[in-house]
Amino acid sequence: MDQSEGFEFEFYSLNVSFELCCECADPRYKDRSDQAYEMTPAMMEIFWQQFEPSSKDELAIRVSS
Numbered sequence: 001m002d003q004s005e006g007f008e009f010e011f012y013s014l015n016v017s018f019e020l021c022c023e024c025a026d027p028r029y030k031d032r033s034d035q036a037y038e039m040t041p042a043m044m045e046i047f048w049q050q051f052e053p054s055s056k057d058e059l060a061i062r063v064s065s
Contacts, residue, residue: 015054026041
C-alpha cells in the first residue's frame with residue numbers, strides 16, 4: 001500500500017483475457033447478495049474497454065502463476 005496526498009491506495013492489474021475475466025466473474029455476480037453491486041455482461045464489456053495493460057515499468061510487483 002502506498003500513500004500520496006494523504007490517501008491510501010492499492011493498484012491491482014490483471015493480465016488475463018476478457019473471456020477469462022468474464023468466466024471467473026460470472027459466478028460471483030450470479031451468487032451475489034442483495035447488497036452487492038451487480039455488473040451485467042454489457043457493463044463488464046464497457047468497464048474492460050476503459051483500461052489498457054500495465055507496462056513492466058508501471059508494475060512494482062509482478063506475480064506470475
